[in-house]
Amino acid sequence: MSVQPEMLEIGDKIRLLRVRTGPAKTTCVSVDLLMPLGVHTAEYTVLASYLTHCTAKFPSLNLLNERLELLYGAELSCNTAKVGEGFRLSFQATCLNDRYALDGESVSAAVLSLLLDLLVCPYLENGTFSAERTATEIRLCVADLESELNDKRAYALRRMVETMCQDELYGIRTDDILKAMRALTPDDLLAAWKQLLCEAHISVCAAGDIAFDALEQSLQARFAEIPRRPQAIETVFVETSEDVTEETEYMDLNQSKLVLGFRSGMTSSDDNYYAERVMTDVFGGGPYSRLFTQVREKLSLCYYCSARLDRRKGIIAVQSGIESENKQAALDEILRQLAVMQNGEFTDDALQASKAAIADVFRSVDDTPETALAYYSQFIDEPLCTPAEYIAGIERVTRAQVIAAAKRMTLDTV
Numbered sequence: 475m476s477v478q479p480e481m482l483e484i485g486d487k488i489r490l491l492r493v494r495t496g497p498a499k500t501t502c503v504s505v506d507l508l509m510p511l512g513v514h515t516a517e518y519t520v521l522a523s524y525l526t527h528c529t530a531k532f533p534s535l536n537l538l539n540e541r542l543e544l545l546y547g548a549e550l551s552c553n554t555a556k557v558g559e560g561f562r563l564s565f566q567a568t569c570l571n572d573r574y575a576l577d578g579e580s581v582s583a584a585v586l587s588l589l590l591d592l593l594v595c596p597y598l599e600n601g602t603f604s605a606e607r608t609a610t611e612i613r614l615c616v617a618d619l620e621s622e623l624n625d626k627r628a629y630a631l632r633r634m635v636e637t638m639c640q641d642e643l644y645g646i647r648t649d650d651i652l653k654a655m656r657a658l659t660p661d662d663l664l665a666a667w668k669q670l671l672c673e674a675h676i677s678v679c680a681a682g683d684i685a686f687d688a689l690e691q692s693l694q695a696r697f698a699e700i701p702r703r704p705q706a707i708e709t710v711f712v713e714t715s716e717d718v719t720e721e722t723e724y725m726d727l728n729q730s731k732l733v734l735g736f737r738s739g740m741t742s743s744d745d746n747y748y749a750e751r752v753m754t755d756v757f758g759g760g761p762y763s764r765l766f767t768q769v770r771e772k773l774s775l776c777y778y779c780s781a782r783l784d785r786r787k788g789i790i791a792v793q794s795g796i797e798s799e800n801k802q803a804a805l806d807e808i809l810r811q812l813a814v815m816q817n818g819e820f821t822d823d824a825l826q827a828s829k830a831a832i833a834d835v836f837r838s839v840d841d842t843p844e845t846a847l848a849y850y851s852q853f854i855d856e857p858l859c860t861p862a863e864y865i866a867g868i869e870r871v872t873r874a875q876v877i878a879a880a881k882r883m884t885l886d887t888v
Contacts, residue, residue, distance in 0.1 A: 477840040479850055481858045482690065485676075485697050487704035490690055491853065493681040493846045499574065501582045501682030502847040503689075504566040505589050507674035508854045510707050511561045511643045516654035517666035519554055522563045524611045524663065526552040528597040529588075541588065546570040548585050550592075557854070558709035558743065558786035559643040563670075564851065565589050568844065571683055582684045583692065590696045596667060603660040603667075612655055619648055619655075630731035631793060637721050638735040638887035642710050644787055673705045677854040681846040707855060711741050711788045715886035729777060730798040732888070733791060734808060739882025740788035743856075746882075747785055748867040749875035754783040754790055755828040756876060757815050762827040764811040764820060765792070775804040790883060805888065815880035818873065825873060832868050836861040 479493045509518060532538040542548045548569035555562050569585045597604060623629050632648065639645030676697075680689055715737045738750055758765035758781025765779040777795035784791070796804050814820060839849045839861040849861065 477846070479858060479860060481853070484690060484694050486702040487675045487855075488693070488697055488702075489677040489854070490686075490693055491677060491679040491850050491858070492684075492686045492689075493679065493840075493843075493850050494683065494686070495681055495840055495843050495846050497571070497573075497683055498843050499571055500568050500843050501571050501585075501680070501684055502566070502568050502843040503582060503586050503589060503681075504564055504677075504679045504847055504851045505593060506565075506677045506679070506851055506854050507563045507593075507670060508557060508560045508677075508707060509563075509670060509674050510705055511556060511559045511646060514666055514669070515561055515646060516651045516658060517662055518561055518563060518670065519651065520608070520611050520615050520655060520658060521663055521666050521670065522552050522554050522565075523615055524603065524607060525592045525596055525667075526550065526565065527611070528607065529591045530595040530597055531591060533597045545581055545584055545588070546575065548581070548588075550588075556644065558707070560675075560707040560709070560855070562854065563674075565592055566847070566851075572685065573683060580685060580688065582680065582682065583688050586678075586680070586689055586692060590692070594671065594696055594700070598664075603663040605660050608658065608660045608663055612658055616652060616655055619652055622648070626725075626727060626729075626731050627793065627795070630733045631791060633721070633723065634733040634735045634791065634887055635789070637719060638789070639787075642712070644709070671700050672703055675704055675707065675855045677851065679847055679851040681850065682843040709743070709787060711745075712737055712886075713739055713741055713788075714882075715884045718885050718888065720888040729795045730801065732776070732794045732796050732801060732804055734805070734885060735887035736790040736792070736883045737886050738783065738788045738790050739879070739884070740785070743785045743788075745788075746875070746879060749871050749879040750783055750785070751832065752825070752828055752868060752871045753815065753876045753879040754781050755832060756820055756824050757781050757812065757880070758792055759828060760831050762824045762831075764814055764824075765794075765808065768811055769794070769804065769807050773803075773807060775800050775807055779804075779808070809885070812880065812883060816877065816883075818877045820876075822873070825876065829868050829871065833865045836864050836868075 482490045527535045550567050552565050567585045569581045572580050575581050636645050636647050769775050769779045779794040781792045
């Protein structure tokens with residue numbers, strides 16, 4: 475399907491991205507906000523949860539859910555994530571396509587209005603956030619962060635990042651966030667909310683068969699009276715590691731987790747990105763990759779072994795599940811496979827398989843409103859790159875560029 479997305483600047487660091495995907499049963503809308511990562515991370519985490527559960531018009535979760543049911547069972551969600559050294563809050567809704575609604579009702583307009591209500595019209599008591607609701611949201615957020623320990627794969631990755639980036643904002647410790655969360659007050663949330671509306675980079679993405687003009691007018695009206703002073707978001711890229719840090723935590727587990735953190739050599743999120751993406755995939759992506767075929771399949775040194783590039787920070791993480799006695803053998807073999815990449819000893823078949831697999835993922839982006847939203851909503855503070863442009867960039871990558879990208883990798887943390 476040929477889709478021509480359109481990005482409009484409708485305010486100071488406020489964007490509307492319109493993606494008409496053609497007839498489908500659903501429409502998807504998101505409101506994404508990006509703030510600098512740092513001292514207010516705890517406030518923004520709790521705030522995201524609070525705003526998703528009530529508004530001034532619907533002051534309880536039950537009333538909010540009743541409104542969603544009246545909107546043909548619309549679904550609402552919110553998630554938070556680090557984006558480089560920014561912190562992203564993403565409010566998303568999926569609803570019925572307007573053409574299937576009764577009496578010509580614009581479900582998409584009503585859902586966007588509700589999303590904006592969550593953001594700009596929160597439920598307050600005596601001019602500040604509800605003390606009872608704040609306490610509940612703090613408890614939920616603390617429990618959610620503490621439960622990550624039960625997912626040892628995610629926990630090991632997080633501890634690697636905290637160790638590797640301990641002198642950078644990106645390495646903010648979960649323990650520090652938890653401590654700050656427990657001390658939050660309703661007035662702290664109120665101040666964070668006001669700061670968010672004033673200083674965040676804001677992007678609204680609408681995907682589906684929608685009357686976009688009405689959405690644009692609604693968005694402009696909501697933010698017209700809000701003073702804006704968007705903050706610059708700058709990520710520190712550490713090009714190479716100076717030495718290797720190794721840290722071990724002991725737990726009673728059936729399967730140990732081995733995580734390696736590499737500096738990719740990138741100096742920005744666009745620095746040689748396509749070659750870095752293909753190199754990471756040939757190294758540790760699909761079933762054609764070196765880590766899968768050699769470390770996992772041929773030598774059986776691990777239950778899984780894969781590599782992932784974080785382009786917004788220039789870090790490559792290799793994750794594997796191992797028997798503890800195989801730790802050194804697995805580590806040595808992973809590094810040997812990196813040397814294979816650096817020496818150009820990977821096959822042309824693996825290179826072509828990687829490029830084809832990556833391209834296939836992006837060819838399906840515009841198939842549904844859900845996949846379109848997942849892709850396009852990431853462009854909060856960057857120029858828009860369409861799937862076709864992404865595929866073209868991947869297909870231009872040469873063997874020599876992949877080798878050069880591999881040679882830039884340096885091990886930082888185990």
